[in-house]
Amino acid sequence: MADYLLKKAAQLIPTILGVVTLVFFAIRLIPGDSTSYMAGDNLSGEAVDALRERMGLDVPVWQQYLDYLLGILKFDFGTTMVSGLPIGQLIMEALPVTFMIAFLTVLIACLIAVTLGTIAAFSAHKGKKLIDQVLTWIAMLVDLMPSFWMALLMMLVFTLSLGWLPASGPIDFSDPVGLLQRIALPLIVLSLGQIATIARITRTSVLEVLNEDYIRTARAFGTPQLLVVFRHALKNAAMPIITVAGLGFGNLLNGTVITEFIFSIPGIGTLLIGGINSRDYSLVQSVILVYSFLFILVNMMTDLIYKYFDPRVKF
Structure with a gap:
């Protein structure tokens, strides 16, 4: 029983990592991002760039991916990009x-x-x-x-x-x-x-x-x-x-x-x-x-x- 649970736990890690990786890159194929939703037609280009920088969307995708993985290892899901509320609490x-x-x-x-x-x-x-x-x-x-x-x-x-x-x-x-x-x-x-x-x-x-x-x-x-x-x-x-x-x-x-x-x-x-x-x-x-x-x-x-x-x- 113990060996089975350890084997399943070992299989859990690459499975979750694969899901996280797939979702992380697949969702970024969708046109637009959170700044487009929040800005609408009211903010100028400079304001949108500032908003992207505040949300961490101005850095390369690979760096966003690594930051997200590090956050998961610390059981820290971060905050929502739109409302700023803790994701873990939600x-x-x-x-x-x-x-x-x-x-x-x-x-x-x-x-x-x-x-x-x-x-x-x-x-x-x-x-x-x-x-x-x-x-x-x-x-x-x-x-x-x-x-x-x-x-x-x-x-x-x-x-x-x-x-x-x-x-x-x-x-x-x-x-x-x-x-x-x-x-x-x-x-x-x-x-x-x-x-x-x-x-x-x-x-x-x-x-x-x-x-x-x-x-x-x-x-x-x-x-x-x-x-x-x-x-x-x-x-x-x-x-x-x-x-x-x-x-x-x-x-x-x-x-x-x-x-x-x-x-x-x-x-x-x-x-x-x-x-x-x-x-x-x-x-x-x-x-x-x-x-x-x-x-x-x-x-x-x-x-x-x-x-x-x-x-x-x-x-």
Whole structure:
């Protein structure tokens, strides 16, 4: 276990360095910079040059790159080019919101999707094709719906028409009821796509396991059907489900960008879009760096969870 963690930690360094390098140089291919955004049509050429010098954009790109790497090694992300606020503070304020939404989304999606997928697999195994086909087609239909379209549809129905759930407003952790109402729509939108994917994987994996000899043996000993399906079959079919759920959690950290922007959630996604719109190099680089680190960390934890469900797994 320790050797595996050390190996993964060693792999983390070149991966993060590659991401930082790619983002640093790719974002500078975009026409314009922060001074263009801040200056607009009001500042003269000399004022713009002075502003570029104050932001450190007048030095060669390689020197900007080295300065940024040194700052990361010191865990100093610097300040935003537009507002001058500490980037680390902004990320720490936004990260809990995004992480909470992503975690609750995966939790809700897994509880619903694993149940539906297992029921579909059991129905198919028993020859009840109608239930299996209905659940499978619903999952495929939901999976084809774009998240931004679902978000707008949810706002139209639950906010404008019924007035049940707010589509905007502050995030107050001291008010659990208000917090759940505030994040309900983003959770629904993000969960639907995850439910569809995990349910289809669960159905395929459980259906394959139900045909194994040890399942027939458990039935021959008189083990109740629910115990056979949810304890024996589901646990042995869990590996593909864990893989998809782990990848889904990592992708959700990226997928929340559009959803947070639509529902005005003050998370990492909103912070990233604001940095892109203002050409704030430092902010965009730092946010993508955090995204990359979290994605790799989730993959590492997924590998560790494998050992719990299958002791035969070796690191």
